[in-house]
Amino acid sequence: MRSAKLFRYQLPMDSGVILRDQRLITREGWVIELCQDQQRAYGEVAPLPEFSLETATEAGEQAQQILSQWVAGEALDLDAAFPSVAFGISCAIAELAAELPEAGNYLAAPLCSGDPDDLVVRLNQMPGDKVAKIKVGMYEAVRDGIVANMLLEAIPDMQLRLDANRQWTPLKAQQFAKYVKPEHRSGIAFLEEPCRLPSDSLAFAQQTGINIAWDETVRDAGFEIKAEPGVAAIIIKPTLIGSLARCIALIEQAHAAGLTAVISSSIESSLGLNQLARLAQWQTPNVIPGLDTMQLFQVQLIQSWPDCELPVIPLSELDMVWHK
Numbered sequence: 001m002r003s004a005k006l007f008r009y010q011l012p013m014d015s016g017v018i019l020r021d022q023r024l025i026t027r028e029g030w031v032i033e034l035c036q037d038q039q040r041a042y043g044e045v046a047p048l049p050e051f052s053l054e055t056a057t058e059a060g061e062q063a064q065q066i067l068s069q070w071v072a073g074e075a076l077d078l079d080a081a082f083p084s085v086a087f088g089i090s091c092a093i094a095e096l097a098a099e100l101p102e103a104g105n106y107l108a109a110p111l112c113s114g115d116p117d118d119l120v121v122r123l124n125q126m127p128g129d130k131v132a133k134i135k136v137g138m139y140e141a142v143r144d145g146i147v148a149n150m151l152l153e154a155i156p157d158m159q160l161r162l163d164a165n166r167q168w169t170p171l172k173a174q175q176f177a178k179y180v181k182p183e184h185r186s187g188i189a190f191l192e193e194p195c196r197l198p199s200d201s202l203a204f205a206q207q208t209g210i211n212i213a214w215d216e217t218v219r220d221a222g223f224e225i226k227a228e229p230g231v232a233a234i235i236i237k238p239t240l241i242g243s244l245a246r247c248i249a250l251i252e253q254a255h256a257a258g259l260t261a262v263i264s265s266s267i268e269s270s271l272g273l274n275q276l277a278r279l280a281q282w283q284t285p286n287v288i289p290g291l292d293t294m295q296l297f298q299v300q301l302i303q304s305w306p307d308c309e310l311p312v313i314p315l316s317e318l319d320m321v322w323h324k
């Protein structure tokens with residue numbers, strides 16, 4: 001016996017969360033509940049505005065169709081579904097089948113988009129490998145270079161991840177690199193997407209010796225994973241990629257090409273973020289995932305994130321919009 005429910009959520013965000021050109025005031029999405037033989041499992045469907053091609057409404061409608069098929073015991077074609085829907089439904093199905101192991105990797109690379117002094121304090125308190133992530137490309141490229149160089153000098157055993165989100169022209173990327181001393185460049189684990197064009201990012205990596213990672217490029221039509229000089233990693237944001245099976249296939253291809261695969265958030269609620277931490281521990285066990293995004297919310301959903309003090313909204317407070 002199978003049944004399914006769909007709940008809608010709207011969560012208030014911390015002030016000042018900017019996605020590309022838009023302020024994200026509330027995070028909208030869906031919680032799916034699957035029930036089979038007295039077992040219950042959950043998944044989150046949450047297209048990210050400015051990143052996902054589908055809207056929350058479209059994702060909710062498609063989720064209902066696919067959940068109806070699941071209840072009827074029909075075969076599902078998750079490869080044809082919106083990525084956010086495929087990811088949420090495949091997670092819930094994996095939960096039901098106890099395929100997604102419980103243990104999660106909750107070690108976050110602290111994310112800094114403001115004061116680098118804060119980051120030095122957090123890193124000095126961090127056990128084990130010191131990994132941090134800074135958003136660059138928002139202010140002057142020269143300032144970014146000075147900050148990165150300062151951090152690499154202050155904490156020599158640190159592995160720094162940087163994310164430019166394709167903000168730099170090749171010239172600006174060079175201005176950044178100029179301020180990072182050559183002897184510190186290997187402390188940069190990777191710089192995500194320095195330039196608008198992937199070919200410019202690749203040339204930058206090869207000219208400067210600063211490794212890059214693909215994030216946006218992974219979602220470009222025709223993208224293929226291959227070993228290339230200067231490319232260290234690919235960033236996998238499952239809500240933007242698709243089903244668990246599709247994410248795992250990408251991770252396996254990355255590993256076969258000698259690349260690091262980093263599971264990263266698309267600003268899911270604490271419910272989806274916990275599943276991402278478990279996927280990370282399962283499929284990329286020695287890599288710190290990019291999941292330091294709970295701080296962007298004002299509340300948590302259903303399940304809390306370790307050490308997060310924000311209030312938790314229970315399932316009983318959400319509106320159930322559909323069931324079968």
Ligand SMILES: O=C(O)CCC(=O)C1=CC=C[C@@H](O)[C@@H]1C(=O)O
Nearest residue numbers: 133165264265266267290291292
């Ligand atoms: O990758 C991480 O460490 C955290 C997630 C993260 O940085 C992002 C998630 C979703 C959208 C973006 O604003 C942003 C990114 O720039 O990659």
Ligand SMILES: [Mg+2]
Nearest residue numbers: 163165192215
């Ligand atoms: Mg990015």
